[in-house]
Amino acid sequence: MACGGCKARIEISKLQMAANVGGAAGRAFKAMVQGKPVFSAAQMVLKRHMICKACPSQKYISELDRCAACGCFILKSIVGAPGKATLANEKCPKGHW
Numbered sequence: 620m621a622c623g624g625c626k627a628r629i630e631i632s633k634l635q636m637a638a639n640v641g642g643a644a645g646r647a648f649k650a651m652v653q654g655k656p657v658f659s660a661a662q663m664v665l666k667r668h669m670i671c672k673a674c675p676s677q678k679y680i681s682e683l684d685r686c687a688a689c690g691c692f693i694l695k696s697i698v699g700a701p702g703k704a705t706l707a708n709e710k711c712p713k714g715h716w
């Protein structure tokens with residue numbers, strides 16, 4: 620269980636995070652409309668998650684399974700929404716995947 624210190628590591632504001640979520644939702648919707656993949660293949664999800672867990676920029680918050688740089692959950696959010704690594708059109712903010 621997180622003590623709150625992990626959340627303090629997140630480097631962007633709640634407003635920026637909300638904008639990121641909106642952007643991700645928009646990209647997913649656009650992909651769906653265009654008939655392109657919305658979700659990453661299982662192997663890609665695993666690969667991305669492995670990269671995050673050994674994040675070269677040291678932005679991975681293991682207690683939350685979350686990226687400190689963008690605030691995104693990696694596999695799934697606390698409400699069960701798909702995390703960044705599971706969405707085909709998302710990218711690492713530091714260019715690691």
Ligand code: SF4
Pocket residue numbers: 670671672674675676677678679680685686687688689710711712713714715716
């Ligand atoms: S998304 Fe990128 S910067 Fe964030 S934890 Fe994963 S590898 Fe690191």
